[in-house]
Amino acid sequence: MGTxxxxxxxxxxxxxxxxxxxxxxxxxxxxxxxxxxxxxxxxSDERESLKKCEELFSFSVTxxxxxxxxxxxxxxxxxxxxxPRKEEWIPRIWDRPDPLAEESYMPVKGVTHRYPDRAxxxxxxxxxxxxxxxxxxxxxxxxxxxxDGEDWKQALEYFKSRPEIREVIxxxxxxxxxxxxxxxxxxxxxxxxxxxxxxxxxxxxxxTLPMRITPEFCAVLRRHFPVFxxxxxxxxxxxxxxxxxxxxxxxQDGSATVLNQSVLLKGINDSVETLVELFxxxxxxxxxxxxxxxxxxxxxxAHFRVPISKGVELMKSIxxxxxxxxxxxxxxxLTGGGGKxxxxxxxxxxxxxxxxxxxxxxxxxxxxGY
Ligand SMILES: *Cc1c(COP(=O)(O)O)cnc(C)c1O
Ligand code: SF4
Numbered sequence: 001m002g003t004x005x006x007x008x009x010x011x012x013x014x015x016x017x018x019x020x021x022x023x024x025x026x027x028x029x030x031x032x033x034x035x036x037x038x039x040x041x042x043x044s045d046e047r048e049s050l051k052k053c054e055e056l057f058s059f060s061v062t063x064x065x066x067x068x069x070x071x072x073x074x075x076x077x078x079x080x081x082x083x084p085r086k087e088e089w090i091p092r093i094w095d096r097p098d099p100l101a102e103e104s105y106m107p108v109k110g111v112t113h114r115y116p117d118r119a120x121x122x123x124x125x126x127x128x129x130x131x132x133x134x135x136x137x138x139x140x141x142x143x144x145x146x147x148d149g150e151d152w153k154q155a156l157e158y159f160k161s162r163p164e165i166r167e168v169i170x171x172x173x174x175x176x177x178x179x180x181x182x183x184x185x186x187x188x189x190x191x192x193x194x195x196x197x198x199x200x201x202x203x204x205x206x207x208t209l210p211m212r213i214t215p216e217f218c219a220v221l222r223r224h225f226p227v228f229x230x231x232x233x234x235x236x237x238x239x240x241x242x243x244x245x246x247x248x249x250x251x252q253d254g255s256a257t258v259l260n261q262s263v264l265l266k267g268i269n270d271s272v273e274t275l276v277e278l279f280x281x282x283x284x285x286x287x288x289x290x291x292x293x294x295x296x297x298x299x300x301x302a303h304f305r306v307p308i309s310k311g312v313e314l315m316k317s318i319x320x321x322x323x324x325x326x327x328x329x330x331x332x333x334l335t336g337g338g339g340k341x342x343x344x345x346x347x348x349x350x351x352x353x354x355x356x357x358x359x360x361x362x363x364x365x366x367x368x369g370y
Contacts, residue, residue, distance in 0.1 A: 013039050013063040022211040025062045026128055032059070036083070039066055043074050049084040056089060056300060058141035062128045065208045068237055077235040077268040081131055087303035088132060094335075095299035097138040101337030108154045110147035114339055117166040120202075121155055123147065123186070124173035129208035133263060133304045135296040135333075140173050156189050159196065166197040176205045176212050180220050187224040199224070204232040206243055206250070206258075213246035218254035230259045230290060235269050236277040244285045251286045259290035262328065264311050265304045272317045279318070279326040289328035294343070297335045308332065308343060316345040320361025 018024035030036050033050045036059075042050075050059060061082045070076035074083075098104075102112045102120075113119040122136075125145040130137075139145045147155070159165055168190050175183070190199050205212040206229075221227045229250060233239060250256045260282050262269065269275055279289045292315070295305045306314075315330045331340045349365065350357040358366050 013067045019063070020211050022205075022209055022214075025064055025209055025211060028063055029060045029128060030063065030066055036061075036066075040069060040071050040079065040083070042083075045086050046074060046083050049086050049088060052089040053084040053300075057084075057132070057134070057137040058130050059084065060128065060130050060141070062209050064211070064242075065129050068240065075267065077237060077274075080268055081133070081234065081265070082129055084132055084300075085303065088300035091299070092302045094297050094302065096297055096335065097299060099135060099297040099335045100333055102136070105337060108158045109151045111155050111158060113158075113162075113165070114337065116164050118169060119159065119162075119165050119167075120169045120171050122172055123170055123175040124177040126177050127172065127174045127204065127208070129204070131204070133265060133295055133298070133301045135298045136173070137298060137300070146173070152186070156193075159190070160193050163195045166195060167200060168196060169200045169202055171202040174203050174205055175201055176203045176209075176217075180214075180216050183217075184220045184223065187220065187227070191224050198226065198228060200228040200230060202230050202232075206231045206246060207233050207238050210240075210243040210246040213250055213254075215249070215253060218249055218256075221250070221254035221256050225255050227254070227256050228259065229254075229256045230261055231287070232262065233260050233278065233282060233287075234262045234265060236274065236281045239278075239281045239285055247285045247287060258287045260287045260328070261291040261293060262289070263293045263295050263304075264306045264314075264330075265295060266306050268304070270306045270310070270314065272314055275314060275318060276322055279322065279328070283323070283326045289326060291340075292328045292330045294330070294332040296333055312343055312345050315343075316361070319345065 014028070016024065030039070033042070033047060036042060053059065065078065065082065069078040105112050105114045107113055110122045111119050125140050126143055127140060130141055134140055159168060170186070187199060190196055247258055250258055262278065264270060269278060282289050294308055294311060295301055311330055319327055330343045332343055333340045347358050348356060349359050355367050355369050358368065360366060
């Protein structure tokens with residue numbers, strides 16, 4: 001994998017002694033043009049878009065994550081994920097507020113139950129960093145939407161009353177906004193339900209706010225073994241030494257299994273080189289690449305979308321070239337609430353009466369019997 005220059009060092013946005021305190025990072029988020037222009041040389045497109053997007057989807061970034069952005073280059077993969085651009089506020093015909101129809105599969109507030117055996121539970125609608133391509137931008141960033149104690153009770157009752165639910169996925173917003181004691185309580189309640197086989201946490205904080213991973217949080221996870229954590233790295237630049245240390249802590253002290261889902265994003269990670277570096281980087285950090293998502297059709301995200309045919313070609317170039325352990329499954333979550341479907345590359349060239357003809361990753365043909 002990459003040379004040392006691939007592990008670019010942080011450009012600290014602050015040298016405050018509280019830098020490693022996650023609450024300090026949240027309190028000191030950069031939330032407007034003025035704050036941002038102190039760290040980045042903003043283009044006129046970015047300045048105008050920050051204003052125009054105010055009503056569409058909040059802007060916010062932690063000092064930590066902003067420190068990864070290139071102050072001079074507006075095509076920087078970190079910058080593209082957090083700073084709005086003109087394409088975001090120009091309406092497009094396919095734009096939807098809720099592409100996955102999550103609100104229509106909602107039996108109780110804060111729970112999307114689409115697949116029979118697993119349910120998504122939104123515990124927070126706030127994130128430290130708002131990703132411009134967020135599929136839940138209709139409600140994420142609006143703290144008034146955050147479920148309260150009464151909603152929690154109803155959700156727990158629902159899980160208890162549905163024996164077909166084998167897994168609950170804590171999601172958001174970012175569920176790690178909750179305090180350790182609240183997470184401890186919720187994990188205890190879930191693990192007490194006999195038909196629940198596993199609990200998963202979807203969080204981007206290992207990427208955007210790695211200081212949230214503390215020894216205290218790991219102690220909570222350990223008490224509820226096993227817990228699966230699915231995080232969201234999109235670019236190798238995000239795998240800093242600091243976040244790698246925190247992942248190590250999660251795996252070792254939290255006994256958590258850590259997986260990653262990425263979104264395939266135009267101009268950010270849509271090349272074989274970047275994806276290979278990302279997938280090797282994740283594996284070397286102790287993370288198993290799980291999914292690579294086609295970008296959902298949420299409003300303001302068309303400029304990030306990579307044609308599926310190109311995505312399939314990228315995955316085809318990767319499969320066989322790098323270890324299967326490093327390769328995620330490329331999927332599209334169907335607009336309208338159809339769920340996720342895999343996007344496999346076609347390797348079967350021909351089915352004959354008594355044999356199959358395959359093309360392997362090098363492009364060579366192989367014929368095998370029935
Ligand atoms: C993605 C998703 C899940 C989890 O799906 P897996 O394929 O098990 O990772 C569960 N519920 C909903 C509504 C989802 O969108
Ligand atoms: S971390 Fe997830 S929920 Fe939060 S803004 Fe980014 S994509 Fe949306």
